[in-house]
Amino acid sequence: MAASSRATPDTLPAWQTLKHHAETLQHVHLKTLFGTEPSRWESFTRQVAGLTLDLSKQRWDDDTLEHLLALAEEAGVPGAIEALLSGKRVNVSENRPALHTALRLPADATLEVEGDDVVTDVHESLAQMDRLVQRLHAGQWRGATGKPIRHVVNLGVGGSDLGPLMVTHALADYQPEDIHPLEVHFASTMDGSQLADYLARFNPETTLFVLSSKSFTTIDTLSNANTARDWLIGRLSKHGEVPSATPVSAELIIRQHFIGVSASPDKMTEWGITPDHQLMFWEWVGGRYSLWGTIGLPIALVVGMDNFRELLAGAHAMDRHFQEAPLADNLPVLLGLAGIWNVNFLDIRAHSILPYDGRLEYFAAYLEQLEMESNGKSVTSQGQAVNYSTCPVLWGQLGPNAQHAFYQLLHQGTQPVVCDFIAPLKRYDEVDDQDTRRHLKAQHRLALANCFAQSRVLMLGDDAIDDDGPRPEHKRYRGNQPSTTVLLDKLTPSTLGSLIALYEHKVFVQAVIWDINPFDQWGVELGKQIATDTQKIIDHQGDLTRMDASTRRLIEAFWAAEQE
Numbered sequence: 001m002a003a004s005s006r007a008t009p010d011t012l013p014a015w016q017t018l019k020h021h022a023e024t025l026q027h028v029h030l031k032t033l034f035g036t037e038p039s040r041w042e043s044f045t046r047q048v049a050g051l052t053l054d055l056s057k058q059r060w061d062d063d064t065l066e067h068l069l070a071l072a073e074e075a076g077v078p079g080a081i082e083a084l085l086s087g088k089r090v091n092v093s094e095n096r097p098a099l100h101t102a103l104r105l106p107a108d109a110t111l112e113v114e115g116d117d118v119v120t121d122v123h124e125s126l127a128q129m130d131r132l133v134q135r136l137h138a139g140q141w142r143g144a145t146g147k148p149i150r151h152v153v154n155l156g157v158g159g160s161d162l163g164p165l166m167v168t169h170a171l172a173d174y175q176p177e178d179i180h181p182l183e184v185h186f187a188s189t190m191d192g193s194q195l196a197d198y199l200a201r202f203n204p205e206t207t208l209f210v211l212s213s214k215s216f217t218t219i220d221t222l223s224n225a226n227t228a229r230d231w232l233i234g235r236l237s238k239h240g241e242v243p244s245a246t247p248v249s250a251e252l253i254i255r256q257h258f259i260g261v262s263a264s265p266d267k268m269t270e271w272g273i274t275p276d277h278q279l280m281f282w283e284w285v286g287g288r289y290s291l292w293g294t295i296g297l298p299i300a301l302v303v304g305m306d307n308f309r310e311l312l313a314g315a316h317a318m319d320r321h322f323q324e325a326p327l328a329d330n331l332p333v334l335l336g337l338a339g340i341w342n343v344n345f346l347d348i349r350a351h352s353i354l355p356y357d358g359r360l361e362y363f364a365a366y367l368e369q370l371e372m373e374s375n376g377k378s379v380t381s382q383g384q385a386v387n388y389s390t391c392p393v394l395w396g397q398l399g400p401n402a403q404h405a406f407y408q409l410l411h412q413g414t415q416p417v418v419c420d421f422i423a424p425l426k427r428y429d430e431v432d433d434q435d436t437r438r439h440l441k442a443q444h445r446l447a448l449a450n451c452f453a454q455s456r457v458l459m460l461g462d463d464a465i466d467d468d469g470p471r472p473e474h475k476r477y478r479g480n481q482p483s484t485t486v487l488l489d490k491l492t493p494s495t496l497g498s499l500i501a502l503y504e505h506k507v508f509v510q511a512v513i514w515d516i517n518p519f520d521q522w523g524v525e526l527g528k529q530i531a532t533d534t535q536k537i538i539d540h541q542g543d544l545t546r547m548d549a550s551t552r553r554l555i556e557a558f559w560a561a562e563q564e
C-alpha cells in the first residue's frame, strides 16, 4: 500500500518462513493444538476498549504468530499506521489521504494536514450537524405546510447507507427520551422498492429526505431523490392533493424537505438544496469510512448527539490503541494477521460474520462493503498484478438464524470457512419489568450458549461430545474450522465505535501486507458506465445490434413484457 517501491509480500523472508511453517501445521487439527497448548487463551486473547478478541480458535500456534508479526514488520505495518493517522496520501491511486480517523479526534487534538487544521473543520461540521439534530428533536423543523417532521428518509447507497443503517439498528435502544417523535428510514435501491413503500405510507407534509451522496452523482440515490421530490411537489404544491392554507411553492418544498450531505456543495446547490441545509464532508473521507461525520446524520437523529459523540470516542480509543500498542498486543494487527494466515497460508478463502445479537442485523452487510470493496483488489500499489490471494469472500447473517440456514455447510460442507462470532456479554439490564427482564436475560444466555457451542463444535467436530459412539458418516463432524470470537462488554455507542474501528484497521493492516490500496474502488466504475449505455438501448436510443446474444435477448424479453 505504501507509495514507495517495496518488495511484494511473497518475496519477504517472513512470508517464505510462513510457507514452510504452514506445511508443518497444515495437517494439525485444531483439537490437537488445544490438547497440546493449554494456555492458548492467554496466548491469543487480548482486551481493549470494552472488547475481548479471542483468537485462540485460529488454526495457528505461538510460532505462527511470531512469524506473522515478523511479516507485519517486514511489510512496514508500523510506518503505514503512522502514515494513515498523520494524513499522508495513503490513497495512492487518488493521491489523497484517508482520514476517517480525523473525524473522531477530540476537539482538543491537533492535526494539520497539508496546511489545513483538520480538527477545527471536523468539529465545525459536527456543530452544524448538532444544530440540525436539535431542531428536528425539538420539533422545530417544519415542513413546507408548517407541520413538524415525523419521518426522515435517508436516500443513499453503499457507504452513504450501510454504515448509518447498521449503527441506527445496533443502537436503537439509545434513543433519547423527551424528543419530538421521529422515525428514521433508509431507501437505497435504484429500483425504488423501499421508497415506494414509504411514499405509500407517509404524509408528505411531515416527511424529510436526507440526500446522502459523497459524489452527488450516484444514479441510485439521485433517481430516488427525483422520485421523492416529484412526490412532494405533486402533493404539497398549490395544485397538489394535500390542501394547505397557503399555496406552497416547489422552492419552499425542496427547501424544507431536503437536507443534502455530500463532499460536493456545488452539485447539491445545482440539484436545489439550499446552502443552509447542506452538510459537508471532505474528499479525504472514503464513502465506506464515512459514518463518523455528517453521513452519520441518521445515526445522530436516532441516538442523539451525545451518543453519537460516544460512538466517535469509542472509535478514537481504538485508533489510539492501533497507534500505540506494540504489534503483538495490537487488536487490529492481530485480527488482520489471522486473516492473512488463513487466506495466504491455509488457503481459506471464505469468511463468515456471525453476530449473536439481533441489533447487529446489518453488521455483516456493512462489513461486506468495508472488507470486499476495500481489499477485493488484484493489483499492487505499484500497478503490478498480484500472484497471491487477497480479500476472501465475506458474507454473514445473524448467527442464531444462520444456524438454521447455512451452518450445515460450515459443519459438513467441503469448504474451509473462517467465522467471526460477535456477541455482547451483558444485555437487558435496563428492562424495567422484572419478569420480562428475567425472560430476556434467559434468552441472552441461550444466545451466548449457542454462540460458544457453535465455535466449539466447529473447532472440535465430533470430539465436542463426550458420547462419541459409532456413527454413520453422514452424522460425523470433522471440526477443524477456525474462528474468532469478539465479545463486547456491552453493546454501547462506545463499544460499537471500537468494534467498527477494529475492523476498519484490520482491513488496513491486510492491505499494507498485500501491498494494495484499500481506499479506492475502481472495480465498480465500468459497470456504471456500461449501465448508462445499456439504459440508452433499453430506452430505444442505442444500437441493440452492438450487444452480445445473451444481453440482446434479455433486452428483447423486457421490451416484449412492456408491450403486454
Ligand SMILES: O=P(O)(O)OC[C@H]1O[C@H](O)[C@H](O)[C@@H](O)[C@@H]1O
Pocket: 157, 158, 159, 160, 212, 213, 214, 215, 216, 217, 218, 221, 287, 288, 373, 521, 524
Ligand atoms: O456516496 P456516493 O458518492 O453516492 O457513493 C455511494 C457508493 O457508490 C459507489 O459506487 C461506491 O462503490 C461506494 O464506495 C459508495 O459508497
